[in-house]
Each structure stands twice: as structure tokens, then as C-alpha cells.
Amino acid sequence: MASASSRRTRGLVVGGGIVVLAAAGVGVWNWAGASDSGTVCSALRGDSRIKDVLGASYRGDMSCGDLGRAFREAAAGDRPGTHSKEQAQAMRITLEAVGDALGKSGKRDVDDSLRMPLAELMADYVPDTHEILKELDADYVTHLSDGEPWEDRSGVHMTVPNEALLRVMRSVSASPSAYAVLRNAEGQYAAHTMARIPGTAKGFDLSTPVVGNALAFGALDGIASDVTARLSGQEAENWNKAVVGALSAAAPAKIPDFKADPAGYVSATWAKGLNGTTKTESDAFRSQGAEYLSIWAHGRADGFKAPGKLTEDCRNGQSRKSEEATAALKDG
Structure with a gap:
């Protein structure tokens, strides 16, 4: 686990990334102007867990937009990426309730006006969602059974089953704007994991964070x-273009110097590479783990060369995780 200070830094970066995406014009899709009569929101309004989480702010006639705002008030902290145990528990219950509502209704998508609030919340919890998606941290398995948040040196954490998180992430991703928020948050967090790798790292110390990033990216690919x-063919093309355009537009005007900001260098260099691309989302992103490794190795400028097998492991891991996520969602 990372230090508390690095966790706070990551939270600020993620929070800024959400703002940048909104300013870059992702919201032109205007998914928020939506009907509140969807079955998922109806199920959530009648869920006793949601009543408990929202407390005094709960009303039986809450619109989907009201629910989204109330979820953020209950689960988001004063500082991006930093949460109390009560907030983390609210987040865990919210994800489980949304997942259950999707399952009971047979829906794959949440109501339009709930998509961005949930996406922004999940982005705020990216240190946790990253671990849940890649499925390599034993703590996130251990704490599934007790159903409670926990605290360690890096802060407060929460967890839900991998398939539950996949289902909720999928449910908001009908909106390319919301998917872009999730992908941007993961991309920035993954860049920070690269930045924390010691220059002398070898073996598992090098491969674990690098391949872990690829696995998380693969889940989002799925x-x-x-x-x-x-x-439809045209709708899929439009969705892909919107996601690629959002991530490209969110890139900073200037790529930071690697020594001053290695994480910013990695994420910005990758995002800049999307400019003018004609690739679909899957083509542009399916090698993101390996590309992050290559960008990081080049930025070091110390003669380091990424082992060929590690690059191959990134590609294979990302592809395998994508297939696993797609299969889980197909069965869900």
C-alpha cells in the first residue's frame, strides 16, 4: 500500500481530472437531462439500505438527480480521495444496492441522471476500485466477508465483489462521459503507481505494479x-469517438518534465498520443498498460530498458482481464 501522503496526492489529481473532463466538453452528451421514472432509481428509493445511508436527507419522492447528489454527500469526503469510515461504508452500501437493483430489474444501465454522480464517486475511490478490478491485493478479499471498511497507513478503504463493481461501472458507462471519468481516474492513478516504482526495482517489485495497472485497464476494456x-454500428462508433475525444481533450497543454512530475509525464504523454487518432476506444486503449511502461522507461532517460517479457505480460494481462470482465458482464 502507498503512504498516506501519496494517497492524498492521488486524490487531488483524480479530483482535478474530473473537473478537467467536464471543462473539456464531455458534458455535451447531456445525459443528465433525463427521466426519473427508471426502474433502477425506483428500486433504490425503496431499498431500506439506501434509507439508512442517506438518513435525514432521504425522501420517498427523490428524483434520480436528487439521489445522485445525496450519494455524493454521504460518501464523498471534504478532500478528493480521502474518506472517513462512515463515508466508505456509505460508498460500499451504495455500490451493493445499485448492483442489486440492476440485477433485480434486469437492466444493464442506471437511469441517465444517476450515471455521472456515480462515476464521479467511483473515481473518488479509485485507490480502492483499482485494487478491486485487478484482484491482486489480499486485503480486498479478506475484508469482503466482514462487510466493513478498514484503515491502514494509507487511509480508509472499502471493498465490494469484483463482479458487483464491474456491473455498476458498466451501468454508468452507457454515457461515454461517465466512462471517460472512470478511465481518466484509473489512468492517473496507474501513472502514480508507475512514478512510485524505485529506479532499482527488479523482479516482482517491478512487475507487480506494472502488470497490475494492465489488469485494471483490461477490466475497463471489458x-x-x-x-x-x-x-448499432454508428452508435458504437460515436461512443468510441466521444471517449477518445474526452481523454484527448483532457490532456494538459504541455507535458510535464519527467523528473519534476513523473506521473504527470506518463499520463499526459499517453493522452497526447490520442490526439487526432482514428482508432476506436478498444484499439486506442487495449495496450495502455504496455504503453505506460514504455513511456515511463523512456522518461527515466537513464538507460533503463523494459524487459520484453514484462511488456508481453502487460499486453497478455490486459487482454485476459478484458475477456474475463466481458464474460462476467455477459452472465450478469
Whole structure:
């Protein structure tokens, strides 16, 4: 686990990334102007767990937009990426309740006006969602059974089953704007994991964070595949272009110097590479783990060369995780 200070830094970066995406014009899709009569929101309004989480702010006639705002008030902290145990528990219960509502209704998508609030919340919890998606941290398995948040040196954490998180992430990703928020948060967090790798790292100390990033990216690839597989050809193309455009537009005007900001260098260099691309989302992103490794190795400028097998492991891991996520969503 990372230190508390690095966790706070990551939270600020993620929070800023959400603002940048909104300013970059992702919201032109205007998914928030939506009906509140969807079955998922109806199920959530009647869920006793949601009543408990929202407390005094709960009303039986809450719109989907009201629910989204109330979820953020209950689960988001004063500082991006930093949460109390009560907030983390609210987040865990919210994710489980949304996942259950999707399952009971047979829906794959949440109501339009709930998509961005949930995406922003999940982005705020990216240190946890990253671990849940890649499925390598034993703590996140251990704490599934007790159903409670826990605290360690890096802060407060919460967890839900991998398939539950996949289902909720998939449900908001009908909106390319919301998916872009999730992908941007993961990309920035993954860049920070690269930045924390010691220059002398070898073996598992090098491969674990690098391949872990690829696995998390692969899970998001699988979500994208499930979304586009259920759209018409033109709709899928439009969705892909919107996601690629959002991430490209969110890139900073100037790539930071590697020594001053290695994480910013990695994420910005990758995002800049999307400019003018004609690739679909899956083509542009399916090698993101390996590309992060290559960008980080080049930025070091110390003669380091990424082992060929590690690059191959990134590609294979990302592809395998994408297939696993797609299969889980197909069965869900």
C-alpha cells in the first residue's frame, strides 16, 4: 500500500481530472437531462439500505438527480480521495444496492441522471476500485466477508465483489462521459503507481505494479466492449469517438518534465498520443498498460530498458482481464 501522503496526492489529481473532463466538453452528451421514472432509481428509493445511508436527507419522492447528489454527500469526503469510515461504508452500501437493483430489474444501465454522480464517486475511490478490478491485493478479499471498511497507513478503504463493481461501472458507462471519468481516474492513478516504482526495482517489485495497472485497464476494456456490443454500428462508433475525444481533450497543454512530475509525464504523454487518432476506444486503449511502461522507461532517460517479457505480460494481462470482465458482464 502507498503512504498516506501519496494517497492524498492521488486524490487531488483524480479530483482535478474530473473537473478537467467536464471543462473539456464531455458534458455535451447531456445525459443528465433525463427521466426519473427508471426502474433502477425506483428500486433504490425503496431499498431500506439506501434509507439508512442517506438518513435525514432521504425522501420517498427523490428524483434520480436528487439521489445522485445525496450519494455524493454521504460518501464523498471534504478532500478528493480521502474518506472517513462512515463515508466508505456509505460508498460500499451504495455500490451493493445499485448492483442489486440492476440485477433485480434486469437492466444493464442506471437511469441517465444517476450515471455521472456515480462515476464521479467511483473515481473518488479509485485507490480502492483499482485494487478491486485487478484482484491482486489480499486485503480486498479478506475484508469482503466482514462487510466493513478498514484503515491502514494509507487511509480508509472499502471493498465490494469484483463482479458487483464491474456491473455498476458498466451501468454508468452507457454515457461515454461517465466512462471517460472512470478511465481518466484509473489512468492517473496507474501513472502514480508507475512514478512510485524505485529506479532499482527488479523482479516482482517491478512487475507487480506494472502488470497490475494492465489488469485494471483490461477490466475497463471489458466494460467498454459490453457497452459497444449492444449498440448499432454508428452508435458504437460515436461512443468510441466521444471517449477518445474526452481523454484527448483532457490532456494538459504541455507535458510535464519527467523528473519534476513523473506521473504527470506518463499520463499526459499517453493522452497526447490520442490526439487526432482514428482508432476506436478498444484499439486506442487495449495496450495502455504496455504503453505506460514504455513511456515511463523512456522518461527515466537513464538507460533503463523494459524487459520484453514484462511488456508481453502487460499486453497478455490486459487482454485476459478484458475477456474475463466481458464474460462476467455477459452472465450478469
